[in-house]
Amino acid sequence: MDSNAVVVVRFDPSLRNVHVEIEADDVSESKKKKLVQKLGKYLPADPESDRDVFLQNCVASADKQIVQSDLLDTYQDRDGDTFEIRLCRLGKNSDDARRFHAAVETFSIFFIDGASNIDSEDSRWELLTIWQRSPCTKLVGYMTLYTFTNPTRLQSPDSIRICQVIILPTFQRRGHGRRLFRATHELARKRNCYQVTVEDPAPGFARLRDREDMSRICDLNILVLSDENASYEDICKPLSKEQLNDAVQKTRTTKEQVVRCFEALILARLDDENEQSRDVMSYTYRPLRIMIKRRLFDTVETRDSEERKRVLQEMFMKLVEEYRAMRPTKTSKKRVLDKGSAVSNAKRVCVREDSLLTIGITTKQN
Numbered sequence: 001m002d003s004n005a006v007v008v009v010r011f012d013p014s015l016r017n018v019h020v021e022i023e024a025d026d027v028s029e030s031k032k033k034k035l036v037q038k039l040g041k042y043l044p045a046d047p048e049s050d051r052d053v054f055l056q057n058c059v060a061s062a063d064k065q066i067v068q069s070d071l072l073d074t075y076q077d078r079d080g081d082t083f084e085i086r087l088c089r090l091g092k093n094s095d096d097a098r099r100f101h102a103a104v105e106t107f108s109i110f111f112i113d114g115a116s117n118i119d120s121e122d123s124r125w126e127l128l129t130i131w132q133r134s135p136c137t138k139l140v141g142y143m144t145l146y147t148f149t150n151p152t153r154l155q156s157p158d159s160i161r162i163c164q165v166i167i168l169p170t171f172q173r174r175g176h177g178r179r180l181f182r183a184t185h186e187l188a189r190k191r192n193c194y195q196v197t198v199e200d201p202a203p204g205f206a207r208l209r210d211r212e213d214m215s216r217i218c219d220l221n222i223l224v225l226s227d228e229n230a231s232y233e234d235i236c237k238p239l240s241k242e243q244l245n246d247a248v249q250k251t252r253t254t255k256e257q258v259v260r261c262f263e264a265l266i267l268a269r270l271d272d273e274n275e276q277s278r279d280v281m282s283y284t285y286r287p288l289r290i291m292i293k294r295r296l297f298d299t300v301e302t303r304d305s306e307e308r309k310r311v312l313q314e315m316f317m318k319l320v321e322e323y324r325a326m327r328p329t330k331t332s333k334k335r336v337l338d339k340g341s342a343v344s345n346a347k348r349v350c351v352r353e354d355s356l357l358t359i360g361i362t363t364k365q366n
Helices: 029-040 051-060 095-111 176-190 203-220 241-251 255-273 283-299 305-325
Strands: 003-011 018-023 070-076 082-089 125-132 138-149 158-167 196-198 344-346 349-351 357-365
Touching (some): 003 029, 070 176, 082 176, 095 158, 138 176, 158 176, 176 196, 196 203, 203 241, 203 255, 203 305, 241 255, 255 283, 283 305
Parallel strands (some): 158 196
Antiparallel strands (some): 003 018, 070 082, 082 125, 125 138
8 A cells, every 4th residue: 555755854054964754654664764764875964863863963063054165245135134145166175065065965856857966076166055144044045156168268268157056945036046146147257257157047047047137238238229219120130249249248148148138128118118009919019020030040940831930939929928027027025934933942952943954755655
């Protein structure tokens, strides 16, 4: 008979201590032990099944909660909690950083489909982290960065690639991912890097990048459209090579992203001037449709003209949806989160329960 078992995994903020608890009345102790053993190879440390021992170990490592790293920024959220953004470089000579990364890398197994490990002995890898510092110390999320060099680019040969990004569920949709993305661009600016790229972004992060790139382009006042009296045919002209390269250099983003932002800006202007209908299939939007479909024409792999038209139309409508989502949105209502109980006591050992990182996993036992 099949039965479900809920495996609760708790980490202390240093990720040095792990507690595993299995909540299932109809699963034998032997099966519970086997399940813990299977799970153990994915965890940063040998799991402790005794909760009291785990809490004692948490207290013992309380002074080692944050890995040695450089403080890049400090900020407060709308609840008044304090957060820090920190950067640490990996490599053969950074034992503490590599240990910590090996620990946080286990989260990718739970939150990223098809995640793969990185070579933490390569000093070109860096770990950008966010920590909640008040009311207690807790890991919020992290981002792995890889610096690669193009020797043919003499002035700014280095670029930064964003690889894995994780914001733990409790802290999602509170602006922390945006903070990491902006910190990466600020790091690239200080190092005079050529650009910041993103490796195979998830849909949510792709939308975040779109909005941030659009915001940066507007703030820098580049890709300014023609004057208000210009015709739509004049507005809907592709960027010249000089305009494209200038925008890439100033925004430190890719050419593809610059083009997306440019087309989204044109769509936003057409929408503002046709607020009542906003029908992209109307004659008003025809110059934009032509410009975008011409750009996409060679990407459609079919010789059948009708099939090509159908695919181009689908691609165009999908872009319209994405471009409209890139416009600034109103601030969402303040979210009230359950922060859990303040203190947990066990054998005179006191540990803040809400400082622990908890993951629940449902498994099916045969």
